[in-house]
Amino acid sequence: MPQLNPNPWLFIMFISWFTFSMIIQPKILTFVSTNPPSKKTLTAPTTTPWTWPWT
Template sequence: MPQLNPAPWFYILILVWLTLILLLTKVLSSKMHALPTKQLLSAHSNFWLWPWP
């Protein structure tokens, strides 16, 4: 039974991993454009209150 040549699959595997790493670093390095201010937080102080106790 012949074996598959591992050379092209190795390059595909490396390319996929590099792409994932680049995408993850891009996503994780992105920051929020507008951080919430104290005025905004005080205006919506009951925003996270749930209807059940």
């Protein structure tokens, strides 16, 4: 069963995670968010109860 042979795939997995962690992720984190989170307090929406005609 060649799927269980970790010889080539383990190395590929480590190289891909290293590439993501050390090269791609810092470049992505340098981008500034175009919509920064606001410090606005959330208010609960006011709802009116539904009156069912058969009750």
